[in-house]
Amino acid sequence: MGKFSFIETEIQGVYIIENDVFGDNRGYFMETYNEREFKAAGLDMKFVQDNQSKSKKGVLRGLHFQKNYPQGKLVRVIKGEVFDVAVDLRKNCSTYGKWIGVILSEENKKQLYIPEGFAHGFLVLSEEAEFCYKCTEFYQPQDEGGLAWNDPDIEIEWPFEKIKGTDIILSDKDKKWPTIKNYNQ
Numbered sequence: 580m581g582k583f584s585f586i587e588t589e590i591q592g593v594y595i596i597e598n599d600v601f602g603d604n605r606g607y608f609m610e611t612y613n614e615r616e617f618k619a620a621g622l623d624m625k626f627v628q629d630n631q632s633k634s635k636k637g638v639l640r641g642l643h644f645q646k647n648y649p650q651g652k653l654v655r656v657i658k659g660e661v662f663d664v665a666v667d668l669r670k671n672c673s674t675y676g677k678w679i680g681v682i683l684s685e686e687n688k689k690q691l692y693i694p695e696g697f698a699h700g701f702l703v704l705s706e707e708a709e710f711c712y713k714c715t716e717f718y719q720p721q722d723e724g725g726l727a728w729n730d731p732d733i734e735i736e737w738p739f740e741k742i743k744g745t746d747i748i749l750s751d752k753d754k755k756w757p758t759i760k761n762y763n764q
Contacts (some may be wrong), residue, residue: 582610585620590667590674592694594622595681596653598686609688611655612713615700622692624651626713633658634703634710637745639737641700641753642666642726649695651715659708660684661701662738666726666759669696676759698726704741725756732759 584597598654600609617623634640641664645651654663666678682704683689701710728735728749739747 592633594692596690628714631711638703638748642698644698645722646724648716651695654712655690656683661707665693665696722758730758
């Protein structure tokens, strides 16, 4: 035990996870997931899919979710830096519509666990970033949903000052998502 610190955020079920990193003149080693330690912290999930993306500065991916096959995600950055965001879509929860954001980077090696029932997205702050995540459910293209990244009712405080002079880059799909008020779950 002791390889991980699980820090619960103000949104129930969302955790910032800090790992012990063992470094020397060769580089470093760290565990990014250990079923026993996660279960001992109350995070008992089964991961079924790993994903990785590479994006350049100013790319904003999200806010994505699956409607009927929601995914829990364990996310981290292996190169660069992103501002990672989770928005609570659990209608019966007191934090419905609230968001949490955290900087994940290759330097801080933090991870974020986002349970099922959340929209997720990130903004790339460095020249490029490689983003990895484990999912608790398989991706179902026909089940995909999303929310507008700039929804005035959610009011995410994206750190645009960190990318000053860089345009935001969105996919065509991410330009068209509805607001939380107009989303019909």
